[in-house]
Amino acid sequence: MRVRPVSFPALVDDLADRLASRESDTRVRVAIDGADAADPARLADALVDPLRVRGRPAVRIDTRDFLRPASLRLEFGRTNPDSFYAGWFDEAGLIREVLVPAAPDGSGRILPRLWDAGVDRAAREPYTELPSNAIVLVSGPLLLGSGLPFDFTVHLEVSAAALARRTGADQQWTLPAYWRYSAEVAPQTFADLVIRLDDPRRPAVVEPAW
16 A cells, blocks of 8 residues: 555546546546545535536535434434434435436436435425536545445545544544444445545545555
8 A cells, every 4th residue: 555645736636537537428426435524525625626627517415415304313312423323314315316316327317405404404405407427526424335326435534543633522422433434334445545634734645555
């Protein structure tokens, strides 16, 4: 394994090249997986314009818009790491409204936001028709290992010490869920691209030794 330091702009350009070079006439579903401390939304947002410049329309999806209703999400309390690990995100809704229709052979009609957690009700977002060559960028934590149908996966890896240091006091209760994810799922062992982000100013791409 080789760890190659890169600047954030260089990382964005490299990843945009990788994604844009994939099947030019078909949709691509991309997971950008990482704890909040790794800020996966930042990378996903940064890819939108470079992909468009490369001729690939990009659509952003954030799993915070696919939470389950509070009555289910918070059934065992507001700070239960096991519930956060296995019960906060509406994976079925994400599959039904985004990942299946965004598949190369899907309808192309997706719902970008399903649930408004702030008011705990449906987001009432209109459906969007995807171009045939669109790239759908889904960002959020705990995305890998549960069978979600992605075509390309990126995992933002943060060490346990850095994760604890960079997680706010009000979110420290989530740390056991992330440690469990790293131990049980080990996304760093199978993601298509692994990026180390112990220091968000100095990302590093993890590459096979061969």
